[in-house]
Amino acid sequence: MSRIGYRKLTLPDGVTLKQDGNNVTVTGKKGTLTRAFSPKIAMIVKGKSIAFKPKGKYDYKTRALHGTMNANLKNMILGVAKGYSKTLKLVGVGYRAKLAGKTLVLNVGYSNPVKVDIDPNLTVKVPKKDTIVVSGINKQLVGDFAAGVRSIRKPEPYKGKGIRYEGEHILRKEGKTGK
Missing domain, CATH: 3.90.930.12 (Ribosomal protein L6)
Structure with a gap:
């Protein structure tokens, strides 16, 4: 039941x-x-x-x-x-985001910038170069877009670099000890 x-x-x-x-x-x-x-x-x-x-x-x-x-x-x-909002943080040297019209441009360690088209039902803001705020009235649409942006460069467990949700805890691994 x-x-x-x-x-x-x-x-x-x-x-x-x-x-x-x-x-x-x-x-x-x-x-x-x-x-x-x-x-x-x-x-x-x-x-x-x-x-x-x-x-x-x-x-x-x-x-x-x-x-x-x-x-x-x-x-x-x-x-x-009230609406829904998700905040993403870019962690890494040189990782940054910017808006170019209806496109989100991400520099996240690849040789070329990654461009993501923004759905017209969403509002995307970049208050700082390492912060992305996705907001809208449809919870599923906000979550799917944020997950899609995060999947471009998921946080890796050794240095913690990548795109993560604000407040997300990344389990860190110990590297090779080397003898």
Whole structure:
């Protein structure tokens, strides 16, 4: 039984929810998000309270969708109300980032700079040459873009050089001892 699926969600002030069949649209001060939800789960909206209840047979597929739908709607509500942000740090000698229009240019130890196109639904800022801030209203889009940038030069375990999330702890290895 999904405990997250039965959690009741509340709409904060300034956020509206519109249900059209299986499509749900959430609108807030930051923007609008739309997502298609499964017909196996019923969404019950009473005022500012939202609950999810499985329809029909509660088999393993319905059980899997129950908590996922609740979590997805919660992420949509928080996204249009507050937004999401991820900060990346570039660690290494000469590692730097800069914006060139709708492109993020990274110098991270390769012979040529790496260019990454920025999704129009995201906001990318480079406050310092070694810091990248990715923000937007869609949690999945923000996380995917940040993970894609991080995968260009993952932090290596010996010196710790690479692109890492802010606050991420890298397990360091001891090098060769040499005799």
